Amino acid sequence: MSERRSPTIRRRRLGAELRRQREAAGITIETVAEQLECSASKISRIETGHTSATPRDVRDMLRIYGVVGAESDELVQIAREARQKGWWHPYSTVLVGAYVGLEAAASSIRAYEQQVVPGLLETEEYAGAMIRAARPDFTPDQVHQRVRVRLGRQSLLTQDDPVDLWVVLDEAVLSRPVGGDAVMRGQLKRLVEVAELPNVTLQVLPFEVGAHAGMDGTFTILSFPEPSDPDVVYAENATGGLFLEKSDELQKYSFIFDHIRAAAIRPEESIAHIAKLAEEPLWKWRPRSSPWT
Secondary structure: OHHHOOHHHHHHHHHHHHHHHHHHHOOOHHHHHHHHOOOHHHHHHHHOOOOOOOHHHHHHHHHHHOOOOHHHHHHHHHHHHHOOOOOOHHHHHHOOHHHHHHHHHOOEEEEEEOOOOOHHHOOHHHHHHHHHHHOOOOOHHHHHHHHHHHHHHHHHHOOOOOOEEEEEEEHHHHHOOOOOHHHHHHHHHHHHHHOOOOOEEEEEEOHHHOOOOOOOOOEEEEEOOOOOOOOEEEEOOOOOOEEEOOHHHHHHHHHHHHHHHHHOOOHHHHHHHHHHHHHOOHHHOOOOOOOOO
């Protein structure tokens, strides 16, 4: 459990507890902001876990709520821990730090991917080719940094207490030769290998399914060990992504994922299909002169 306690999840949990204490005391955000001589938006961001709170902020807020002694000391200590930097912090300019922090703390991850292999499953060569194609403005050093981060994140699958990963890949992910023939074949073989891990489940959603519940786009559902830490949905978009935490949003995406995996090929058949594609890839079926190329 302690291995998963990233600064991001500490900050999120601290904010939830501060909000609970404020509401129990019957005090408004505006009143707290006035007494601390800060903006109401700062208090709101602290409570939602989007902003770090200093130990002094936490102590002062708890004093207003009438919380003292051991309970106050414990929350102040969490505030100190929440301000520590995760291993990904040096790379914060090349990734969504909040997502990586939540990913590091998750006990299970459910994901649907429409276009590319998820970062936790990518080979070094595939990751580099994908990043260079998606961001032609990046320097070689920027590409290298992003690849390093993706490879570093993959330790979550093999650590002593590994994350449970369930991924549904649209068949389009397997059909596009990112990096060329050799790189993509290597990536497909990597998917077959990682699927042998007891904590990893892979499924393929075939083209023949037609329209399906996940047509709106790629998303990831992160779940955490502690019941007090609610799930988070990360829905990707062109500007990076959106975090969703409301109960109705979580229910919606859990419902969508259940429908997607029900429509997908069973895990054993999916792996056999991926292994076959590594030997007889789909992109080889169309000649270069095809009107679709």
